[in-house]
Amino acid sequence: MKDHFAWGKYGNISKHQKKERVNGVVYIITTGFPWRMLPKDFPPYSPVQSFYRRCRIKEI
Template identity: 55%
Template sequence: MKRLTSPYGCRHRPVRYASDLTDREWGLISPCLPGPRRLGRPRSTDLREVVNALLYIATTGCQWRMMPRDFPPFTTVQSYFYEWRATGLWG
């Protein structure tokens, strides 16, 4: 199976998981997520894939390290989760 890579280096999966967001659901969630930071490197991680990874973990109950490699690295997903939890985004 061929993988497609975006210009930002993230991989797009041809196979979808049942826990992945639909385009309509993403349209509702994306405005609530923080925008890019003003300082530092531009974001290279696709936030939709981060949310999909979090939903996968919540649905399957798998450990961070056991996440499929289709998603961004588990350390990236984990850091976004902890940041969003600390800022009250998931409240």
């Protein structure tokens, strides 16, 4: 999976690690919950949803 994501410093540094965002996306996909109901154990829904959207656009 690491091969699909760019590695390095590209401008803004994220507050949340990619692994946390991937785990949030996997949680939403497997449970079917709305994005806004993402539990507090994960980053806020907006960066997780944005990460998912960017991956879909890049067809990852």
